[in-house]
Amino acid sequence: MLKLIIASLLFTSSVYAEEFQAPVTDTNWNVIESPLECSLMQTIPSFGQAGFYRRNGQALQLKFITDSLSAEQDTVLLEMSAAPWQNTEQYDTLATLPTISGQREFIFDGVLAQQALAKMQDGRFPIIRYQSQSYNGDTTVKLSTVKFNDSLPAFQQCLSNLYPDSFDEIRKLTVYFESEKANLDKASINALTRVAEYVKVDDSVNQIIITSHTDSFGRKRLNMPLSEARAKTIRDFFVSKYEVPADKIVLRSFVDHDPAATNKTPKGRAYNRRAEIELVR
Structure with missing residues (x-):
């Protein structure tokens, strides 16, 4: 009797081990292309989806995403x-x-x-194995290679066209001004151009906050209009040159009460004559 019970438990455990893979006759790859992200994903029935993804400025990822087969606290094996x-x-x-x-x-x-991407081009396919909360045995998920080489060129083209700057790289910028001036030099124009071009391709940017400052040189009643003029110069650059909507831009103008460096030296004052640009999602 004991042997029958043990045999029954072993059989039940093996039955609960599950394997998931898209059927050969109904395997499709969904390619999403944009300047900021590329994905090549496949739906796997009863599991979820899997495939390749890359965000600009980040590494390529192989992702398996399940709708309901959550993992136990254990390990996942990639083969x-x-x-x-x-x-x-x-x-x-x-x-x-x-x-x-x-x-x-x-x-x-x-x-x-x-x-994994390179090996798939040779007909090999990735497999993950892990312990899910739904089954006693291994949950095995296979990424099919059917139609893979048909969709791969579009994905590779998207990868080659990804925008070079990421949000984290571009979201904060500081430009500097000459004493008592509000015009942009060449370095500032180049830096602001990077920001403006990024904003044009990233719809998730809701605001551009421009915060301008002066050094302590000169009278405060003259420095306040100067600080405002610096912020407006940057705003006008974004709006007139790159058609950034004016209602996305917030201006904040200060004088010398928030210095980035000491105002006692020429070098310190040069750091204080600045405008800080921040992108907000």
Whole structure:
């Protein structure tokens, strides 16, 4: 009787191990192309979706995203199948990463994602194995290579066209002014051009805050209009040169009460004659 019970438990455990893969006859890749992000994703029935993703300024990612098969606190194994011409069922292990309870996204980035992408072009496919909260055995998910090479060129073209600056790289900028002047020099124009061009491609930027300052040189009643003129010069550059909507721009003007450096030296005052530009999402 005891043997029957043990056998029944083993059988039940093996039944609960599940494998997910898009059917050969209904495998599709969805390519999303924009100046800021590229994705090449495949729907995997009863699991969710998986594929490749890259945001500008970030590394390539291989992502498996499940709708309902959350992980236990354990590990997830990333493997690559053998190529069809190798005529073997062996798999190459690329990585083992820790998982947390309830995790629904499994992300492998950088070199791992690049390796997987390259191997898929040879007919190999990525596989993940992990313990889910829904089954006693392994949950195995395979990314199909069907139609992969048909969609890959569009994804690669998107990668090559990604905007060079990321939001984190461009969201804060400081430009400087000559004493008692509000005009932009060449370095400032180049820096502001990068910001304006980024704002044109990133619809998530809701505000551009321009905060201008003066040094302590001169009378305060003259420095306040000077500070305002510096902020307006930058605003006008964005609006007239790049058609940035004026209602996106917020101006804040100060004199010398928030110095970035000492006002006792020429070098310090040069740092204080500034305007700080911040992008807000």
